[in-house]
Amino acid sequence: MYKIFGIEFAPINIPLERRLQTIAAAFWLFSCVGFNFLFCGIGLFMLTTKYYWIIILYGFWYYYDLDCGENGGRSSKWCRNWTIWSYFRDYFPIKLVKLDECVVDPKRNYMFCYHPHGVLATGFFGSFATDVCGFPELFPGFKSHPLTLDSHFKTPFFRDYVLALGACTSSKKSINCILSKPEGGNIVALAVGGAEESFYCRPGEYKIILKKRKGFIRLALRNGAPLVPVFSFGETDIYSQVSNPDGSLLRWLQNQFKNLTGIAPIIPIGRGFFQYNVGLVPKRHPITVVVGKPIDVVRVDEPTTELVDEYHAKFTKALIELFETEKYKYADNPEKTKLIII
Template sequence: MVESPTKVGRVHFAPLNVPLQRRLQTFAAFYYSFMTFFFPLLNIFLPFYIVFYTSYWWVLVIYAIFYIYDYQTPKRGGRPNRFIQEMTLHKWFAEYFPIQLVKTAEVKPNHNYLFGYHPHGVISIGALTSFGTAATGVSEKFPKLKFRLATLGGNFVLPVRREYLIAFGLIDCGRESLEHVLSNEEKGQAVVLVIGGAEEALEAHPGKPSILTLQKRKGFIKVALTTGAHLVPVYGFGENELFTQLDNPEGSKMRTWQKFVKGITGVTPLIFHGRGVFNYSFGYLPYRSPINVVVGKPIPVEKVESPTDEQIDELHARYVAAITQLFDENKKQYAVSENAKLIVN
């Protein structure tokens, strides 16, 4: 029998009597949070420590040579590592929420595909777990498809962390990188792109309507047309429920500041919290809230070497209609709220 949480003031502390499996799941969530929020900082200071406080400076020289030699890998299809992707740790992490990958239509491996993932959430946990690891059975549900998850090129700058992301099958989200993969004559290539990006992360608030940053995002449509990659809409129900973000309505000083910083650095500063390892009230672990990643029906795309604005707009309208339909058809079963609403901006 599991004890109830202990409340001290406004803080709910986790009970001592917790089954081992739940402890393993929490450990996995702690690991992911550390690698996401704190490992990058460690990457910045580690080289300085090695140079000035150890005698292993030569290791950095060897790595620097490899780094320069391997620099273009994120733009050339990446280097997924099946051992890393199939680690049991990822299974525990998926069970923590839990995360489920839902297939609603066949996606045959005789084409290349550009999967559009929505919403971004704070850190796109549903996208990474579903398509960057084997935790939710992506290889069994979509056999013969080779998945790569696209992310900002800046994420590959830091040493060591770069290798960690590449091992998950992550690639640069730039146009050159996407076209390199999707133009491959060996069919069955599938790139997953979180289309709303950092701007959409500002809208990740639990219990509120899902606001997608999509109307002006047409670069992915052009990539689909120039490569002939079929588009696949994907919606992660529950992605916005994982953290509590500081209120930042459009027009507020907070939103203005966030957009200003993003304009300068390209990174959106989010102020948020989740739960902790030993408490349920604050910390940087995501809440235990289910995520259902629903994959929709592919939208056929004919290859056009130089698409016109009209062709781009027409396909974009079809895509917006498809993601809206996917949301409406599945919200009753998978949405956290019965009154779930989708707004496309």
Template sequence: MKIHFAPADVPLDRRLQTASVLQWVFCFLGLAPCCIVLFLYLLFTRFWIICVLYAIWWYIDWDTPSQGGRKVPLLCRMRLWEYMRDYFPIKLVKTADLDPRQNYVLGFHPHGILVAGAFTNFCTEATGFSKLFPGLKSNLLMLPLWFRAPFFRDYIMCAGLVPSDKESAKYLLQRKGGGNAVVIAVGGAPEALDARPGDCTVHLANKKGFIKLALENGAHLVPIYSFGENEVFDQVENPRGTWLRSIQEHLQSFMGVSLPLFHARGVFQYSFGLMPYRKPINTVVGRPIKVEKNEKPTAEDLNTLHQLYMDELTRLFEEHKGNYGIPEDSHLVYL
């Protein structure tokens, strides 16, 4: 394979953009294991007291992730995230106002490989979430597994990440006064296994937990489609029924995380690596679906609202796909 190296005269801004995305990819893929190894290493050195003190703090602070976390606005506004935004670039598109007196469940589609759009738009201020939707505070849900990693849990809480369990979401949605937006990548880890350029597969047909969450808490539903989310990485072919897909699905079933074999470009060359391609991501936020509080919804209630949500997501996709290079004959595929 011929390697296509990056030119030596790359402008400084582009180098900084690459560096910002490199640290983000490392944090997503490698920071949690590094934190665990560091904790165990320090435990058997003269710096063991650091681990003991942290363990005490961890015990005291155990419930914080499920009680709104500890988002640090100053860190969310760092210039670092603006460089990451410009690397792709990423844009947040508003189609309707969201009343800050209400609480919302924002359904994010598709998951993609590393949910770059969800993180940049809802965990940082690089794309201007608070300006587009004044009075709203966003929290992105993440697998509870990652909040078991020492040091790493504190880092991700700073960005507004909270565990993706029912109690954590309820805590935010039951806050009085409104203004809370819980962002859920509805397709989750299984959807990442279908993330590849040109694919419009959405795992939604049997996903009704977030619908029930919205009904029980009277939170309005908002569909979001992130055009370009699947374009920034290639993935090894893994059709359903193949041995690779079977292994991936088996691992996902008991680990909670999927293991897509993805690749794209490198830091100093464009031929291979784990750095995403520089392709635009346009995250379009749809109009809200009003939800009346129903603490004991029936199956019919869930099915009705679920179908309404699917119809609204389809409308959003069809209405905007032409603006972002999606062929006219491409439609959402629901699994």
């Protein structure tokens, strides 16, 4: 490692495998924040060429398929198993762990409740939007439906990429559609804290938004879908971010943008391709996604506030127990690592 003006540069003789892993991590980052602009640009450019008819045909398909993300979606095993995702997984690396007490029945549907969101829900993507972390082997007979913003399903071409990864919208209609399927075998993966939780993402800290998040409990009760606590250790360690404390001008501007678009405009601090101090590429740090014991729920068409509160308390307790038990295996400094629920 070489250090110039306080910046640590990568050695020249880094193995090709690690170079490919860095490229894969950068590709994933660009796919999250840049593919929608890229695909829109390609579409607009094609309209000015002799291939304009392809865009016109796609327009008919877009209109016909517009609600796919709210109606169970469609996934492509080919897309979920791209070789680049294996390099992406190994960059951190990401590991999906299913506890022994996590017993699931392929004839039922489940809601996997993921914490923390982190800056870009990296472990969430690797575990539930791809198959390279072992989802098919750990949960045979199940389809994974990671939920994301509705806006991702409106952008031409980009929406088809998102759908191919198995994603669906995070709307009530979408969740009810998946969890109500009578044949079972469906897992809804939901980052409960959402984009807002990313504002609290700091290395070594686990602050999650849960106290006022109860809509997912109500949806689980309406469909009789067990709640499964999922915790991602290391999710908050791959990025720092520019200081944005509550009450600051930056946080106010970020909140305004999030309220307008649904996207949290975090200013992340990662690393670059050839140095380790600054950049947008995530830092290398192990991410372990642990799936805990399902919490069975009663099926109630119109759950009362008291019933929702009861199961919210059960879920909160189960999540805390999962964190406190597993942090000794996967947290960097377990004795000092605390879970703060806001």
